[in-house]
Amino acid sequence: xxxxxxxxxxxxxxxxxxxxxxRLDKSKDYCFSLTRRPxxxxxxIMVVDQVNEKIDTLAVDLYMNKIQEKIHxxxxxxxxxxxxxxxxxxxxxxxxxNISAALEKIFDGKLxxxxxxx
Numbered sequence: 424x425x426x427x428x429x430x431x432x433x434x435x436x437x438x439x440x441x442x443x444x445x446r447l448d449k450s451k452d453y454c455f456s457l458t459r460r461p462x463x464x465x466x467x468i469m470v471v472d473q474v475n476e477k478i479d480t481l482a483v484d485l486y487m488n489k490i491q492e493k494i495h496x497x498x499x500x501x502x503x504x505x506x507x508x509x510x511x512x513x514x515x516x517x518x519x520x521n522i523s524a525a526l527e528k529i530f531d532g533k534l535x536x537x538x539x540x541x
Contacts, residue, residue: 424505426453430512432525442528446490446510455492455508457481459529466529468494468502476501485526485538488513 428446436443445456456469465477482493492508499506514522523538530536 424453424508426451426455426508426510428455428510428512430510430514430518430522432518432522434521434524434528442525444522444525444529446512448510455510457483457526457529459531464532466533468498470502470505474502480533480535482535483526483530483537485523485536487519487539490522 426446426448427450428448430444430446432444434442439458441458441460443456443458445454447454453471454469458467458469459465463477465479466481467475467477468481469475476498478494478498480495484491488511490508490510490512492510494502494506494508496506526536526538
C-alpha cells in the first residue's frame with residue numbers, strides 16, 4: 424500500500440505515555456501508526472481506524488521523505504492484509520530527526536529499524 428501522508432511523531436508523548444509515530448493519508452482516509460509503551464516489549468501497529476495488533480518484529484526503513492514498512496504475512500492478515508507499506512511525506516530536517524528519535528525509541532532493544540541519513 425502506498426500512502427501520501429502527514430506525519431506526527433514523539434519519542435515520548437506525555438499524554439499517552441508512549442513513543443509514537445502517526446501517519447495519515449487524508450485522501451484515502453487511512454492511518455498507520457506505531458506505538459510502544461515504556462513497560463512493553465511489543466510494538467503496536469494500528470491501521471485504518473483502530474484496527475491494531477501487537478507484534479515483536481517489523482522491518483522499517485526510514486528515509487528523509489519516505490518510510491517503508493514490512494509486516495509478517497500472519498500479522499498483516501490480522502490487520503487489513505497489507506504486508507508492505509510505502510508512506511511518503513514531506514518534512515524538514517528537524518521533523519526528520521523527531522521521526523527518527525521516535526522510531527529509535529519504539530525499536531529500543533529490537534532489530535528491524537534502518538535509518539538512512541539524508
